[in-house]
Amino acid sequence: MTIAPSAAASDDSHCVYSVTTGDYACYATLTDATSQGAKQETSALAAADIIGATVFEHRDYGGSSLTITVPEPCPKNDKVDFWLDLDDYWQNRISSVQAWSTCWVWLYPDSGDRAGPYKDNHPEVGAYINDRTVTVGLS
Structure with missing residues (x-):
């Protein structure tokens, strides 16, 4: 199930952002967000995109993703x-991460320092860095 873009960044949503297109789409569950079927249902993602990372609102991969x-x-x-400056909803919310596809995750707070790499x-x-990230980098 795709959630309307106006509800893209809301509590308990699971969104996918494409570095390739700069667009995102949100779903009711993490499984929907990351499954191949969900990727094919939206034009927000480029057809050949692969998962580089998933960040989570709470510890232990909980909350929104x-x-x-x-x-x-x-x-x-x-x-x-690859870089992603987080929108207002995601700024200062990241508490756990998963790295995928040989990507390492770097988390940047407002101060310009960084934490990582999370391999x-x-x-x-x-x-x-907990609840202080404003930019995510993938290397």
């Missing part, structure tokens, strides 16, 4: 290849 799709697996080239699943991002 935001899945970030990328056009290809992240190359290991010593730089951040796999992290049920807690740590006290320093």
Whole structure:
């Protein structure tokens, strides 16, 4: 089930953001958001996108989620290849992350510092960055 764009960033929603198109779509469940069928139902995602990371509102992968799709697996080239400046809903909400498709996740607070890289699943991002992220980078 796709949620209307006006309700895209709301409590208990599971959204998918495409780095390729710059668009997103939201669903009622995480399974719907990340399943191949859900990706094919929306024009917000490019057909060839793959999952680079999923960030979660609460510890232990709870609450709302935001899945970030990328056009290809992240190359290991010593730089951040994909960026997402979080919208008002997601700023200062991330508490756990999952890295996918060779991507490492970097979390940036307002101060310009960064936390990471998170190279796999992290049920807690740590006290320093918990609920302080404004930008996500994938490398």
